[in-house]
Structure formats: structure tokens, C-alpha cells
Amino acid sequence: MKQLKKQGGFTLIEMLIVLLIISVLIAIAIPNVTKQTASVDEKGCKAFVQMVQGQVESYRMDLKKVPAITDLVSGGYLKTDETSCPNGTAIAIAADGTVSAVEAAAGQ
Template sequence: MKKIKCQKGFTLIEMMVVLLIISVLILIAIPNVTKHSATIDEKGCEAYIKMVQGQVEAYRIDMKDVPTLSDLTDNDYLNDGEISCPNGDQIQIDATTGLVSVTEDVAG
């Protein structure tokens, strides 16, 4: 007589328990990720302003003048289309001091 080997696997109940646990973990994780997206955009804008400030200083050393955003793009200190923060906020360069900042929205 041949022995029949018992095939082992997951039962339907075990699979459903695993899916329930995964679903609960996803429900916990998604709100935390969306909550922090504004903070991430803010930090990205701060980092971008510091990078542009470095390019302004490099331009000032090379050209002995305070640049505008168009000066930076025309002379390849910034790429075309990279004149705003990743979150869409517009930046400006003070014509006298050369400090880079976010443009204040007067209407908002």
C-alpha cells in the first residue's frame, strides 16, 4: 500500500487573518503619511531656497553683481523651470542684499 502524503498549506481562515492584519496596518499608516506631506513640502522648499542662495553667492563671486532669477537661468546657475519651490511657492531674490525668500502672497 502507498502512503498518501498530507499536503500542508494555509487554510482560508489563516489567510483571512493575515489579510485583516495587513489591512489594519495600512489603515494606520496612510493617515500618518498624508499628515506629514505638508511638512515634507515645507522642508523641501527650505532646502531649495538654501540651494538657490548658494547659486546667488556663486554668481556674485563670478560676476560681481546681485543676480535676478533670469540671470541665474540664463547663465546656467539654475535650470529652466526650476525657479519655484517643489510645492509650487514662488521665490524671489532681494535686489540689494541678494537674499532668497518665498514670495509673499498679498491676496491670501
């Protein structure tokens, strides 16, 4: 009979050590990803406010008055789904034409 060759492989202890290392790396990475999500939402909202500010200025040049959000949508300056920041924060246009993000009041 042929003699069986010893086959090399990983032991259970080696596999557990690898799994432990991967788990530690994942535990370190997930909180960092969560923190970055908030930063991305904030920067996205700032960019959206600047874009709406540009549309307000365009509307003012065309029609010589400060628009409301509904005026921008009905005039084709904004799409109907672009009336709030990507993170859900509402935007407001002041009487002087400046655009800002407005936090929703508690309880609404």
C-alpha cells in the first residue's frame, strides 16, 4: 500500500488567531466609518445650500424679486425633490435672499 503523505494545513488555533485579528480590525474600522457619515451629510448640506443660493441669485436676476422655495420649484430652478438637504434638513430663504439650513423644531 502506498503510504499517505502528511497533508499540511492550518490548525484550529491558527484559524482562531486569524479570526481574532480580523475582528479587531473590523471593530476599529466601523466607528471611523460612522463618524465620517455625519461629516459627509454636513458637507453635502453646505454644498446644497450654496447651489440653492446660486439658483436664488439666478431667479433674482431674471425676475427682479426674492423667491420662496415654491417659486424656485414652479419656475424650474429646482426639482421638486430638491427642497431640503440630502440629510433631511430643511432650507429657508430669508427676505434678503440668503439661503440657510434650518434645523427642525423638536416635537415636529
